[in-house]
Amino acid sequence: MWRRKLLSLLSNDLLRRFRPASISGLPLRFYSKLHSSPLCIRDETSRPCGGARCDFLESLQFISSRSYSSHPVENSATRCWNCDYLARSSPFLVCETCRSVQPVDDSVDYFNIFGLEKNYEIDGNNLEGKYKDWQKKLHPDLVHTKSEREKDYAAEQSARVIDAYRTLGDMLARAIYVLKLEGVNIDEEETVSEPELLTEILEIREAVEEAADAQALKQIQSQMEDKLRHWSKSFADAIRCRKLGDAVISVRRMKYYARVKEEIFKRL
Amino acid sequence: MLRFVTKKALGLASAEAPIRPIQILPRLYHERVVEHYNNPRNVGSFDKNDPSVGTGLVGAPACGDVMKLQIKVDEETGKIVDARFKTFGCGSAIASSSVATEWVKGKQMEEVLSIKNTEIAKHLSLPPVKLHCSMLAEDAIKAAVKDYEAKRAKVNGNWDASVRAADA
Numbered sequence: 001m002w003r004r005k006l007l008s009l010l011s012n013d014l015l016r017r018f019r020p021a022s023i024s025g026l027p028l029r030f031y032s033k034l035h036s037s038p039l040c041i042r043d044e045t046s047r048p049c050g051g052a053r054c055d056f057l058e059s060l061q062f063i064s065s066r067s068y069s070s071h072p073v074e075n076s077a078t079r080c081w082n083c084d085y086l087a088r089s090s091p092f093l094v095c096e097t098c099r100s101v102q103p104v105d106d107s108v109d110y111f112n113i114f115g116l117e118k119n120y121e122i123d124g125n126n127l128e129g130k131y132k133d134w135q136k137k138l139h140p141d142l143v144h145t146k147s148e149r150e151k152d153y154a155a156e157q158s159a160r161v162i163d164a165y166r167t168l169g170d171m172l173a174r175a176i177y178v179l180k181l182e183g184v185n186i187d188e189e190e191t192v193s194e195p196e197l198l199t200e201i202l203e204i205r206e207a208v209e210e211a212a213d214a215q216a217l218k219q220i221q222s223q224m225e226d227k228l229r230h231w232s233k234s235f236a237d238a239i240r241c242r243k244l245g246d247a248v249i250s251v252r253r254m255k256y257y258a259r260v261k262e263e264i265f266k267r268l
Numbered sequence: 269m270l271r272f273v274t275k276k277a278l279g280l281a282s283a284e285a286p287i288r289p290i291q292i293l294p295r296l297y298h299e300r301v302v303e304h305y306n307n308p309r310n311v312g313s314f315d316k317n318d319p320s321v322g323t324g325l326v327g328a329p330a331c332g333d334v335m336k337l338q339i340k341v342d343e344e345t346g347k348i349v350d351a352r353f354k355t356f357g358c359g360s361a362i363a364s365s366s367v368a369t370e371w372v373k374g375k376q377m378e379e380v381l382s383i384k385n386t387e388i389a390k391h392l393s394l395p396p397v398k399l400h401c402s403m404l405a406e407d408a409i410k411a412a413v414k415d416y417e418a419k420r421a422k423v424n425g426n427w428d429a430s431v432r433a434a435d436a
Binding site for chain 2: 186190191192193194195197198199201202205206252255256258259260263
């Protein structure tokens with residue numbers, strides 16, 4: 001018990017010594033997140049989008065816990081439950097010292113998990129590589145011998161990482177997620193009556209039904225992919241300019257085209 | 269769903285018409301929905317440009333469904349004499365629109381506006397997660413009636429104008 005206290009005091013001392021470098025490192029990362037991310041063009045004083053704000057608060061707490069290290073802020077989200085190690089990096093899914101899996105922290109959003117900026121456009125990023133890296137540390141199979149508590153954490157944490165990977169990997173899911181982070185939920189119940197779009201979709205769906213062979217279907221599929229890419233780009237533009245209404249329109253269209261793709265896939 | 273279909277097939281094979289009890293099993297489609305899905309009534313289209321036809325085209329963006337409901341109206345009596353639908357979506361959506369076409373036939377236009385999605389949902393025993401499908405059907409009916417009335421207004425407008433031109 002006293003050994004643990006000594007350890008924590010020592011670690012605080014060490015952290016204090018390394019403070020200048022890490023403190024300067026932290027806000028730099030934080031500012032780069034704020035300024036380059038298109039979702040946080042507003043100034044920090046106004047309420048920024050959900051994820052960045054939570055990072056902001058987390059960082060504040062982190063800084064304050066160092067300044068007043070004699071009474072550290074005991075935030076379970078930033079301290080390892082097992083060895084009490086103070087989290088250095090976000091996301092804190094696995095403790096670096098004792099390698100225990102941490103409980104799910106909902107303030108850590110999917111972009112955070114993959115170390116990405118909260119930006120809709122993430123092409124070219126090594127999602128799969130990072131995903132596998134995480135699973136090497138978090139997978140439930142690795143915690144067979146550990147406590148029930150940790151097994152539960154591993155199950156939840158790896159499920160969340162899988163979710164994040166699937167969401168970020170798919171254009172449409174990512175778009176919906178980005179909107180969700182902005183506080184806009186696509187309403188399930190709503191019906192629309194846009195004659196042009198609906199007529200177009202109706203015709204396409206009819207063409208899918210009547211398609212003679214796989215080649216015809218594949219042709220329609222590639223058309224749908226083109227349209228998805230086009231509207232995905234339009235979504236990215238809308239989000240960048242904060243035009244949420246346009247963004248929602250883009251997402252709706254993407255949903256229709258994605259649905260057609262699903263149907264084609266079923267038929268192939 | 270497979271269970272219902274095979275049950276139905278067996279029921280037919282035995283040449284009886286048993287009154288099957290309504291089994292409310294979780295996450296399976298209700299009998300009526302399966303029936304409408306397998307034997308949809310009134311699938312098809314009318315000519316959109318036909319003046320006695322009203323077309324309602326609605327969509328549910330959240331699930332990517334699209335529903336087209338058309339009514340053929342007797343101009344003199346204002347009664348709906350025929351209806352057709354074409355729906356791309358889940359079984360519940362197809363069944364809802366099929367039911368809608370059945371219910372509007374033989375009714376007055378004003379009457380069908382009072383068809384509520386809750387009635388359709390009840391008829392098909394739709395689970396809560398599929399209620400929006402019945403809402404889509406209700407909206408489709410309203411859109412079809414609206415379209416017909418807009419067409420008529422346009423025709424009447426033209427007719428009035430032509431009469432005035434003839435008089436002048």
